[in-house]
Structure formats: structure tokens, C-alpha cells
Amino acid sequence: MDMTRAPGSDVAISFCAAAGLGLQTAEDLTRQMLSKAGYYVFSTREYMSRVRGGNNSTQIRVSTQPVRAYVERIDWLFALSPELHSNITENITEETKILADASVMEKEISSLGRKMIDLDLAKRAADLGSPKFSSMIIAGFIAGIFMLKEDSADDLIEKRFSDSDLSEKNKKAFRVGLKLGEEYVEGKPVLKIPDKPGDDEIFLDGNSAVALGSASAGCNYITAYPMSPGTGVFSYFARNAKLFSSVVEQVEDEISAINMVVGAAYAGARAMTTTSGGGFVLMCEGLSLAGITETPVVVHLAQRPGPATGLATRTEQADLELALYAGHGEFPKALYAPVNVESAFKMAGQAFYTAHKYQVQSIILTDQYLLDSGYDIKKPDPSAIPAPISPIKTESGYERYAFPAKGKYVSPFGVPGFGKGFVSFDSHEHTEDAHITEDRSLRKGMVEKRLKKLEAMAEEALPPIVLGPKKYDTAVICWGSVFEPLKEAMEIIGWKKAALVACEQVYPLSDEFCKIISSPCKKIFVEGNATGQFARIVRSLTGEKADELVLKYNGFQFTVEELVRELDKLLEKKS
Amino acid sequence: MIKTEFDYTEEISWCPGCGDYKILESLKMALSELGLDPKEVVVASGIGQAAKMPHYLKCNCVNGLHGRALPLATGIKASNRSLTVIAVGGDGDMYGEGGNHFIHAIRRNPDITNIVCNNMVYGLTKGQGSPTTEIGMKTPTQPFGVTSKPLNPLLLALSSGATFVARASAADTERTKNIIVKAIKHKGYALIDIFQPCVTFNKINTWQWLMKSTKWLDEERDASDKFEAMRLSMESSPYPLGIIYRTEPGRTFEENQAPYETNDDTPLYARAPSLESVRKLLA
Ligand SMILES: Cc1ncc(C[n+]2csc(CCOP(=O)(O)OP(=O)(O)O)c2C)c(N)n1
Ligand code: SF4
Ligand SMILES: [Mg+2]
Numbered sequence: 001m002d003m004t005r006a007p008g009s010d011v012a013i014s015f016c017a018a019a020g021l022g023l024q025t026a027e028d029l030t031r032q033m034l035s036k037a038g039y040y041v042f043s044t045r046e047y048m049s050r051v052r053g054g055n056n057s058t059q060i061r062v063s064t065q066p067v068r069a070y071v072e073r074i075d076w077l078f079a080l081s082p083e084l085h086s087n088i089t090e091n092i093t094e095e096t097k098i099l100a101d102a103s104v105m106e107k108e109i110s111s112l113g114r115k116m117i118d119l120d121l122a123k124r125a126a127d128l129g130s131p132k133f134s135s136m137i138i139a140g141f142i143a144g145i146f147m148l149k150e151d152s153a154d155d156l157i158e159k160r161f162s163d164s165d166l167s168e169k170n171k172k173a174f175r176v177g178l179k180l181g182e183e184y185v186e187g188k189p190v191l192k193i194p195d196k197p198g199d200d201e202i203f204l205d206g207n208s209a210v211a212l213g214s215a216s217a218g219c220n221y222i223t224a225y226p227m228s229p230g231t232g233v234f235s236y237f238a239r240n241a242k243l244f245s246s247v248v249e250q251v252e253d254e255i256s257a258i259n260m261v262v263g264a265a266y267a268g269a270r271a272m273t274t275t276s277g278g279g280f281v282l283m284c285e286g287l288s289l290a291g292i293t294e295t296p297v298v299v300h301l302a303q304r305p306g307p308a309t310g311l312a313t314r315t316e317q318a319d320l321e322l323a324l325y326a327g328h329g330e331f332p333k334a335l336y337a338p339v340n341v342e343s344a345f346k347m348a349g350q351a352f353y354t355a356h357k358y359q360v361q362s363i364i365l366t367d368q369y370l371l372d373s374g375y376d377i378k379k380p381d382p383s384a385i386p387a388p389i390s391p392i393k394t395e396s397g398y399e400r401y402a403f404p405a406k407g408k409y410v411s412p413f414g415v416p417g418f419g420k421g422f423v424s425f426d427s428h429e430h431t432e433d434a435h436i437t438e439d440r441s442l443r444k445g446m447v448e449k450r451l452k453k454l455e456a457m458a459e460e461a462l463p464p465i466v467l468g469p470k471k472y473d474t475a476v477i478c479w480g481s482v483f484e485p486l487k488e489a490m491e492i493i494g495w496k497k498a499a500l501v502a503c504e505q506v507y508p509l510s511d512e513f514c515k516i517i518s519s520p521c522k523k524i525f526v527e528g529n530a531t532g533q534f535a536r537i538v539r540s541l542t543g544e545k546a547d548e549l550v551l552k553y554n555g556f557q558f559t560v561e562e563l564v565r566e567l568d569k570l571l572e573k574k575s
Numbered sequence: 576m577i578k579t580e581f582d583y584t585e586e587i588s589w590c591p592g593c594g595d596y597k598i599l600e601s602l603k604m605a606l607s608e609l610g611l612d613p614k615e616v617v618v619a620s621g622i623g624q625a626a627k628m629p630h631y632l633k634c635n636c637v638n639g640l641h642g643r644a645l646p647l648a649t650g651i652k653a654s655n656r657s658l659t660v661i662a663v664g665g666d667g668d669m670y671g672e673g674g675n676h677f678i679h680a681i682r683r684n685p686d687i688t689n690i691v692c693n694n695m696v697y698g699l700t701k702g703q704g705s706p707t708t709e710i711g712m713k714t715p716t717q718p719f720g721v722t723s724k725p726l727n728p729l730l731l732a733l734s735s736g737a738t739f740v741a742r743a744s745a746a747d748t749e750r751t752k753n754i755i756v757k758a759i760k761h762k763g764y765a766l767i768d769i770f771q772p773c774v775t776f777n778k779i780n781t782w783q784w785l786m787k788s789t790k791w792l793d794e795e796r797d798a799s800d801k802f803e804a805m806r807l808s809m810e811s812s813p814y815p816l817g818i819i820y821r822t823e824p825g826r827t828f829e830e831n832q833a834p835y836e837t838n839d840d841t842p843l844y845a846r847a848p849s850l851e852s853v854r855k856l857l858a
Contacts, residue, residue, distance in 0.1 A: 202857055208856075212853050212856060212857065215848065215849065215852065215853050216848060216850060216853050217848065218846075218847065218848030219848075220834065220843045220846060221650065221653070221654060221843060240852070240856065241832075241833040242833045242836070243849060243852035243855065243856070244833070244849055244852055245833055245834045245846060245849055246833060246834065247653050247654070247832045247833070247834060247843070248832070248833070249653075249683075249828075249832075251646065251679070252675050252676065252678070252679035253675060255642075255643065255646070255675075255676075256643075256645075256646040256675070256676055256679065257646075259639065259640065259643040259646035259647050259650070259676075260646040260647070260649055260650040261650060262639070262647060262650065263619070263637075263639075263646065263647035263648060263649065263650025263651040263654070264650035264651065264653065264654040264843070265650075265654075266637065266647075266650075266651060267617075267650070267651040267654035267655045267658070267842070267843070267844070268654055268655065268842060268843055268844025268845075269650070269653075269654040269843040269844065270843070271650070271654075285640060286640065286643070289639060289640050289643075379857050380857065382848070382850040382853040382854060382857075383850055385848075387848070388847075388848060390844070390845075391844050415655070415842075415844050416614070416615075416617050416635040416651070416655070416658055417614060417615050417635075417655055417657060417658050417842070418842075418844070419614075420614065421614075422613070422614065422633070422634065422635050422636070423635050424629075424635055424636040424637065424638075425635075425636070425637045425638065425639070426630075426636070426637075426638045427622070427638055427639050427640055428638065434636060434638075435630050435636070436627070436630060436638075
């Protein structure tokens with residue numbers, strides 16, 4: 001089985017370095033200049049939970065076709081720091097070209113039984129005036145192997161270094177690297193340039209996509225207590241608070257984070273909080289408060305491996321059941337699981353729409369892999385995100401929790417200070433005008449009022465993405481960020497009468513999804529957790545059991561190759 | 576009792592003789608004296624006996640979770656600056672379960688008034704020790720007496736940077752009302768810790784104790800000396816009542832937020848998404 005695409009169509013470059021070494025410049029420049037030159041580029045990061053030292057890596061895949069997933073293959077490895085991790089060393093092959101400083105890496109590379117190419121970076125950078133130029137020499141080298149023009153990154157360098165002297169020196173370093181690269185490939189570029197419809201594309205990662213989708217939905221109140229990988233979205237808002245005209249507050253804990261957005265949303269803000277599993281658990285009581293008070297809030301739950309502190313900077317999909325059952329008592333909520341960057345933008349918008357339309361809580365489940373991965377996408381259109389729903393101007397005698405009119409699911413949403421009515425809010429079971437009650441029939445009515453919304457939410461639930469042959473005997477089912485690696489894997493396998501079914505909304509389930517699930521096909525669930533949480537939820541909601549589970553829970557995303565191996569086996573077996 | 580626009584006419588579930596009735600009266604008198612429109616007033620609380628207070632007022636009633644009134648109130652005020660926002664609750668609510676929020680709300684300085692009905696006991700849950708209970712008081716859950724030291728809310732507020740710190744008493748509705756008026760007018764976070772007898776569960780800090788153990792400070796005194804305020808906060812025989820500390824509030828939480836930077840008071844609900852900004856970032 002050929003594990004990847006046709007040779008000559010795809011180049012995988014990995015950068016490895018200790019935290020704090022400043023390889024970011026080389027990575028950013030590589031991505032930007034190759035994208036500008038017309039290649040399709042995908043980038044993803046994996047890093048240790050430390051500020052200095054260790055060994056982190058970034059993978060940049062350059063391709064002649066759209067590329068959106070992580071592979072284990074390494075064609076070019078730029079290794080700046082010793083003690084490479086096994087996720088790198090295991091994937092170094094005969095074909096991998098290893099570029100490094102012999103003084104730093106020679107021993108380690110030869111102990112792996114491999115040869116390396118000495119870039120002599122330390123000396124070359126010193127000759128140029130500072131060890132900091134290493135990064136620029138590497139970027140130049142990469143430009144060289146793709147045979148880019150020597151001025152191809154000049155504008156990017158100028159943008160990066162406002163000081164003109166510094167910028168000139170960096171351009172010089174870039175050209176030094178470029179020469180070396182060109183010589184290395186003897187003038188033959190490693191990949192030909194495809195016809196990419198350039199212009200209206202932009203590089204976006206998951207973090208920016210969630211933030212921009214939320215801003216398009218009108219999010220104007222965001223809180224967080226820093227926790228990887230949930231902080232990226234918050235930082236994006238903090239940087240752009242003025243542009244978005246948004247309240248942005250780093251709070252004392254996640255309990256404050258959720259209660260503050262509940263207060264804000266009660267007063268009419270479009271509010272969101274962002275966190276990871278550990279912080280989300282602290283938000284559960286607040287989520288339940290939003291539930292009984294029918295306050296629209298959005299929670300971005302950026303998953304990382306647990307339990308407890310788990311692996312702070314790694315990825316996993318193990319908080320689905322937590323999210324579904326979060327908060328004591330029974331109340332409806334909507335769960336979205338963006339499958340890629342475009343989807344992250346859309347689902348963020350959808351989360352706000354549903355939260356406000358049904359006065360419920362939407363949870364956006366992402367993960368470290370999705371948030372830290374990016375590629376060029378067609379520029380998303382902010383006006384494609386549903387416009388916010390305005391509160392009504394209240395009349396005197398307004399009742400916040402009035403039983404909905406026939407055919408309606410929600411009480412009209414008023415806010416304090418707008419209109420003639422009082423707008424109240426109560427965490428107890430309450431009367432229609434939001435006062436404490438222990439009346440049994442009222443209690444029953446209020447429970448039913450809240451839960452009934454789920455019917456309409458299910459009717460409006462987003463159908464899954466279904467790819468592959470029209471007629472299939474197997475459904476390969478995933479949710480969230482597993483989608484892109486799985487899609488590439490299925491393309492490589494050649495589908496084999498299997499369809500790929502990916503859920504962007506995991507709760508409530510759409511009719512379309514339930515139909516597929518209850519059809520007689522074989523069901524294989526592919527999930528980034530140890531127990532098959534989505535399979536279990538689907539079974540509890542539909543009675544349909546998974547036939548096979550493909551699971552991963554070592555802190556890394558599935559690689560394309562891994563999925564090819566697994567699915568090839570499973571799809572072979574059935575026939 | 577004088578009539579106000581804020582009067583609520585239905586049943587109140589506090590015990591007869593509870594200090595909370597008096598605090599409620601002071602609050603209504605203060606709101607009325609300030610001429611506030613009840614539609615523009617939000618009283619937010621957590622859970623406890625004192626925290627039922629919003630239900631007993633005619634205004635926008637917000638009754639949230641135990642301990643969480645301050646973040647809730649902060650979110651409300653920062654979403655609509657024209658509202659008058661008051662956060663009310665008990666000593667357990669504000670200093671125990673919500674202790675972390677108490678400290679950080681003060682640092683944040685939202686323009687809200689924080690009223691704490693301090694009965695030195697958990698009333699609603701039937702008499703357990705609270706963060707302000709005196710050492711030695713026997714309770715159903717501390718049958719051999721409370722052993723932890725009581726917290727000093729005034730000192731804590733001062734050291735966290737509060738610019739308006741007062742202690743009042745359920746035994747004097749008029750003076751307490753005056754303090755609430757000043758606290759609401761204070762443009763920034765203001766704390767009023769109010770001694771409140773719980774006639775059912777606290778047999779130590781009774782009405783008689785309150786009369787015997789407190790002394791009002793001169794209402795006209797200059798309260799801007801922070802060291803003096805700290806000293807007063809530590810006095811306990813008698814406990815001083817009145818405005819302990821008052822100074823310029825500085826910038827509020829809301830003023831520091833992007834939507835209000837240009838002094839545009841438009842509430843957040845009335846603001847359209849900035850699609851142009853998103854496009855700019857995508858350019
Ligand atoms: C998370 C949570 N824990 C515990 C409780 C139970 N509880 C309700 S009120 C209260 C203490 C009330 O004491 P205080 O805040 O001093 O108010 P008081 O009744 O004395 O006015 C407790 C422990 C709760 N409602 N929520
Ligand atoms: S239990 Fe205490 S605090 Fe509660 S209403 Fe009765 S007297 Fe007041
Ligand atoms: Mg109390």
C-alpha cells in the first residue's frame with residue numbers, strides 16, 4: 001500500500017528545536033513564501049509544556065494539491081537541538097534529508113544510523129553578525145530547494161523587521177541560505193508549482209478561525225482564565241479588542257469566567273468564554289445556571305489529554321461526554337465539533353446562532369491539533385454567519401420566562417433597561433416572572449419548557465459531511481479534527497465501498513446522521529480518545545452499536561499513514 | 576416604614592425579627608432617595624437568606640449561584656453602563672464561597688455597590704459557622720466550637736485596593752441608608768459590610784450585642800486616610816460603624832474596556848458585529 005500521495009506532489013518538512021530558539025521566524029517565512037509562490041501549504045505544531053529547552057517540532061507540508069493533514073513522513077528535517085523525540089526519530093528513513101550543524105547533531109544522527117548534511121549554521125550566522133540569523137539561513141535554504149527567486153521573501157522580511165538595517169541583514173542571511181539550497185538541488189526544484197487560484201486565499205489556523213467566526217457572530221464579551229490550548233482564541237480577541245469593540249477580561253478563575261459571561265449575556269451581550277477540560281469542569285455549575293436561566297452563552301472547550309493536568313500541550317478528543325453531560329440537572333445544549341479550519345469559522349458562528357435562537361448553551365469542541373494547525377483557505381465571508389438576534393423592547397408586565405406561544409419554543413428575550421418591563425433572572429426553579437417557586441405543576445411545566453427546545457434544535461441540527469461512493473457498505477464515522485487526516489487516508493485507500501461520515505454537530509444529532517446510523521451498513525468510529533465516546537453517545541441515542549473502533553490517545557493526532565494502515569486492514573477484512 | 580417605588584408586596588420568607596428586613600428597608604430608601612428608575616436598577620445576588628433580597632424589591636431581580644454574585648454583576652454592568660448594579664449577599668456567599676471573586680472584583684473595580692449582610696453565620700443552611708463567625712461559637716457542624724479565625728472583610732478590601740469601604744448596621748436604617756446612597760454614587764467598586772442579627776441561629780451576635788459592641792463614626796469625618804482606615808478596621812471594642820475609607824475611585828473596569836473607550840455608552844446588545852473588522856483581519 002502506498003502510504004502517501006504520488007511522489008513529486010508533496011514535500012514534508014519538519015523543524016525541530018528547543019523552545020526559545022526562535023525557529024518561529026523560519027517556520028512562518030517558509031509557510032508564507034511558499035504559499036505566495038503558489039504551493040499549497042499545511043502547518044502543524046507539537047510542543048512540550050515548557051518555555052525553554054525540550055524539543056518541539058513543526059511540520060510544514062508543501063503540495064501541488066490542497067493539503068490539510070499531518071503525516072509521519074519526513075522528507076526534510078531541520079534539526080537545531082539535540083535529543084530528538086521518538087515521534088521524529090521513528091520516522092526518519094533513508095530518504096529523509098537531515099540538515100543541521102554537525103557540531104550539534106552529528107553524534108546523535110550517526111547513532112541513529114543516518115547521515116546528515118552540515119549546514120554550518122553557527123559559523124555562517126556568526127559571520128553575518130549574530131547567531132540569530134540561523135533561522136533566516138534555513139528559510140533561505142528552503143527557498144533555494146524550491147528554486148524561488150532571491151527576492152521572494154523580501155517583502156515578508158521587511159514586514160517582520162521594521163528596522164531597515166536589521167531587515168537588510170536578514171535579507172542577506174536569506175540569500176546565503178538560498179545559494180546553499182539551490183546548490184544542493186542542483187538547480188532542480190523539489191516540487192513544481194501548481195496552478196493555484198491564489199488571490200482570495202488566506203492562511204488561517206484553528207485559533208484565528210474560531211475567533212474570527214465568533215467576532216462575525218457579534219461576540220462582544222469574552223472571558224478566560226489562561227489554560228492551553230484554550231488561550232489562543234482569547235489572545236486573538238485581546239489583540240483585536242478595539243477592532244471587535246469587545247470586552248475582554250482575564251478573570252480570577254473559570255468559575256468567574258462563566259458567571260461573568262452569564263451576567264453579560266443576561267444584559268444582552270453576545271458572550272463567550274474559552275478554556276480547556278480542567279477549566280471547563282469548574283464551569284459546570286455556571287453552565288447549569290445558564291441552563292435554568294435560559295441565558296445564551298458560548299463555551300469554547302479546547303480539548304487536551306486528561307485526566308487532571310494530563311498532557312498540557314497535546315491533543316485529544318476525550319471531553320465529549322463531559323461536555324454533553326456538563327452541569328447538574330437536565331437542560332438542553334448544543335455541541336459543535338469543527339472538523340477543520342473552515343469549519344471552525346462556521347461552527348463558531350453557528351454556536352452563537354443556536355445559543356441565541358434557543359436561549360441555550362453552545363459548546364464548541366476543538367483540540368490542540370486543530371487550533372495549532374493551519375493552511376490556506378478561501379477567505380471566509382463574515383456576512384455568511386447568521387446575524388445576531390436582537391432583544392425585544394419589553395412591555396410593562398413583561399415576564400422573562402413566560403410560557404412560549406403556541407408553535408414557539410422560547411420566551412421573548414428582553415434585557416434590563418430596554419423597555420417598560422422588569423427583566424429578572426433566577427437560578428431557582430422559578431415562576432414566569434422569575435421568582436422562586438416550589439409549585440409542583442409550575443416546576444413540571446418549566447422543565448418541559450426548557451427541554452422542548454431540544455426538538456427544534458434537533459430538527460435544525462447540521463447534517464454530517466458525507467464523502468465517498470454514493471453506495472457504500474461501511475460508514476467510517478468521525479467528529480472534529482480527525483476529519484482531514486481520515487479524508488486523506490480514505491482517498492489513498494481508494495474508499496473501498498466505504499463512506500466517510502463526519503459530524504460538525506455532535507449534539508443533538510441530525511436526522512440525516514440518524515438515518516445513516518440506522519442503515520444496515522458496518523460502522524467504524526475513528527476517535528482521538530481511548531474509549532470511543534462518540535460511539536457510546538450514538539449508541540445511547542440511537543441504539544446502534546459500533547462495529548469497530550479506531551482510537552488514539554497518546555497525545556498526538558492520527559497521522560494519515562496510521563489511518564491508511566488501520567482502515568486498509570478493517571476495510572479489507574469485511575470483503 | 577416609608578413607601579417607595581421599590582416596594583414588593585408579596586410574602587417575604589425571612590424569620591420575624593431578622594436583620595435583613597432592616598437592610599432591605601435601607602436599600603429601598605436609598606434607591607428611592609437617589610430617584611432611580613426601578614427599570615434601570617439591577618440587584619444581583621448569590622444564594623443565602625440575604626441573597627433572597629432581590630426578590631423582595633421591585634426592580635430587575637437577578638438571583639444567581641452561591642458565591643457568584645460579583646462576577647455576574649460585573650458582567651451585567653460592563654454590558655450596559657447605564658444600569659445601576661448592586662450585588663448583595665451574605666457573609667458566607669461573599670467571603671466564603673465567593674472569596675476569590677471578592678478579592679478580584681475589588682482589584683477590577685467595576686462601578687457596582689457590594690452589600691454584605693454579615694450575620695456571622697450561615698443562615699439558610701441552618702446555622703453553620705461562616706468566615707466571620709467568632710472562634711468558639713458552637714454550631715451544628717462545629718459542635719465543639721469554631722476553631723478558625725474570623726476573616727476581616729474591611730481589611731481585606733482595603734488591602735485589595737477598594738476605594739470605598741464601609742461598615743453599617745441593621746440597627747440603624749437611616750445611617751445605613753445614607754451610606755448606601757454614598758456607595759451607589761461612588762463611581763467604582765464600593766463595599767458595605769452590614770452587621771445583621773440572625774435571630775434564629777446566631778445567639779452571640781444579637782441585637783443587644785450589636786447595640787453594645789458598635790459605635791458610629793462621625794458622618795462628616797474625612798475618611799481618606801488609608802492607614803487610619805486600616806487601624807479602624809482592626810478595632811473591635813467597639814466596632815466602628817460608618818465610612819471607614821473613601822478616596823477617588825480611579826478608572827473603573829468598564830472604562831478600561833474597548834467598547835467604552837470613546838465614551839460611547841451604547842449597551843452591548845445594541846451594537847452590531849464589526850464585520851468590517853473581520854474583513855480587515857482577513858485582508
Ligand atoms: C455551591 C453551593 N454550595 C452550597 C450551597 C448551600 N448554601 C446555600 S446558602 C449557604 C450559606 C449561606 O450563608 P450566607 O451566605 O452567610 O447567607 P445567610 O443565609 O446567612 O444570609 C450555603 C452553604 C449552595 N447553594 N451552593
Ligand atoms: S435564619 Fe437568620 S438570617 Fe435567615 S431569615 Fe432567619 S433570622 Fe434572618
Ligand atoms: Mg450569613
